[in-house]
Amino acid sequence: MKIISYVVKYDYGFAPNPYHGFLTLATCKPVIRSNAEIGDLIIGTGSVSGIGINKLIYAAIISEVVTTEEYSINPRFEVKKPKNTNAKTRRGDNIYYKINNEWKQLENNFHGEYEFESDLSSERILICDDFWYFGNQAPLIPQEFLGIIKEKQGIKYTDDKVVVNNFIAWLKTFEQGELGSPSSLDNTFQAA
Numbered sequence: 774m775k776i777i778s779y780v781v782k783y784d785y786g787f788a789p790n791p792y793h794g795f796l797t798l799a800t801c802k803p804v805i806r807s808n809a810e811i812g813d814l815i816i817g818t819g820s821v822s823g824i825g826i827n828k829l830i831y832a833a834i835i836s837e838v839v840t841t842e843e844y845s846i847n848p849r850f851e852v853k854k855p856k857n858t859n860a861k862t863r864r865g866d867n868i869y870y871k872i873n874n875e876w877k878q879l880e881n882n883f884h885g886e887y888e889f890e891s892d893l894s895s896e897r898i899l900i901c902d903d904f905w906y907f908g909n910q911a912p913l914i915p916q917e918f919l920g921i922i923k924e925k926q927g928i929k930y931t932d933d934k935v936v937v938n939n940f941i942a943w944l945k946t947f948e949q950g951e952l953g954s955p956s957s958l959d960n961t962f963q964a965a
Contacts, residue, residue: 774812774931776940777805778923780948781817781830784908786955787883789817790866791830791906791914791936793852794950796833799844799866800884802836803895805928811835813942815899818922819911824956827919828911830946841896845870855881869893905944 779802786792788801797965798806798815809815813835819828843869844850855865867894868879876893878884884892914922923929931937 774814774937775930775935776921777809777813777815778929778931779805779927780820780923780925782820782823782958784823784830785883786861786864786908787866788854789833789906791904791951792861792864795965796831796901796904797853797866798899799841799853800835800868800888800892803891806895806897806899807866809899811833811838814937816921819894820957824909824911827914827922829907829914830911830956831904831906832948833871835899836902837900839898841869841893841898842871842900843883846942855879903949905947905949906951909952909956911956918938918943
């Protein structure tokens with residue numbers, strides 16, 4: 774098990790998508806989606822222009838990896854397809870499907886044709902049953918764990934077992950699941 778850390782520049786509840794009882798990472802971050810393994814812990818931290826640095830937007834333990842095609846056709850993931858029924862369903866990240874062996878994109882509010890190539894450069898979707906999505910309620914990460922945070926763009930890996938176990942113990946002091954709303958949609962936050 775390792776921690777995979779990156780900065781979430783925009784937190785819309787789309788990537789990651791924390792709704793309907795499990796968190797998914799189906800778009801963006803193709804390098805993470807290509808290399809992450811079941812059991813890894815992904816953490817997304819705040820940005821200077823967003824909710825603030827050293828804040829934990831989300832943490833999620835990968836429980837399953839499926840292909841983009843399986844994600845698009847498996848009825849279990851139908852709930853993650855974008856629909857205009859409410860704010861959560863509009864953020865659905867199950868946006869790609871095949872017709873005549875060619876990828877198409879469902880209409881959605883967050884990704885257009887300009888993200889098509891990047892999103893499909895990894896055909897792996899990360900499914901997380903155990904997750905903590907804080908969004909606009911993002912807590913400050915304790916000083917002892919600041920070394921795991923990736924500052925600015927890119928990805929940082931931490932595989933020190935003591936650090937990983939201690940960070941998970943800290944996470945378990947919080948309830949699991951959807952604990953806040955997307956921070957990029959909250960007009961009241963101040964950049965730190």
